[in-house]
Amino acid sequence: MAKDILQNWEKRSKEHRKQYQQFLKRTDKNKVLKSLPALHEEAFEQVDCLSCANCCKNYSPRFKTPDVKRISKHLGMKESAFIDTYLRVDEDGDFVVKSSPCPFLAADNTCNIYEQRPSDCARFPYTDEDVLIKRQALTLKNSEFCPITYYVLEKLIQ
Structure with missing residues (x-):
């Protein structure tokens, strides 16, 4: 059943974008926040990040000073x-990787600096924290390339 949600997820995430947007705007934030840890864990049980690595291939985290x-x-x-x-400085004034895929992404989709990776990478895809609701544009963008974000949003709107 859970795997069915992930069939054609890339196409369906684009089709459901408006639905996600409306849901995030009018949802009971406290209720959603309570459900996120379990949904986050469930999504990670369904999706193998190492078989995907879309985040590392298409997106750059912010590299903050401590990173x-x-x-x-x-x-x-x-x-x-x-x-x-x-690194380069992006339009928001943040350090991001110069090129995609991430230069630290290995051929087997593992990270060459995993233990030292940027905090944005460690927290991605933010499906267990309030960023999911507070930064709606980011959540919508992530839902189109991250199957975990897509999965959590689908479960929330069910």
């Missing part, structure tokens, strides 16, 4: 060299 410090140290690089090699 830059931690990752550059791990790689044995000066922060300035790390920034020059891997």
Whole structure:
């Protein structure tokens, strides 16, 4: 039953975008927040991130100062060299990766800096926190390339 939800999810996420938008606008936020941890866990049981990695292939997390410090140290690089090699500043003034897919994504869809990855990566796809409701545009965007976000939204509107 749960796997059925994921059939043709890319197409269906685009078809359901308006429905998600309306739901997120008028939902009981407290009720949704209470249900998120269980739905988040259920979604991760249904979706194997390593078989997907759409987030790493198509999206860049923000690299905040603590992320830059931690990752550059791990790689044995000066922060300035790390920034020059891997990052650029986006339209919001945030550091993001220069190119897609992420330069730290390995051929088997694992992350070469997993233990030191940016906090945005560790928190993605935000399906167990209030970001899902507070940053609706981000949630809608994520639902079109992340099967976990799609799954959680589908379960919420059921």
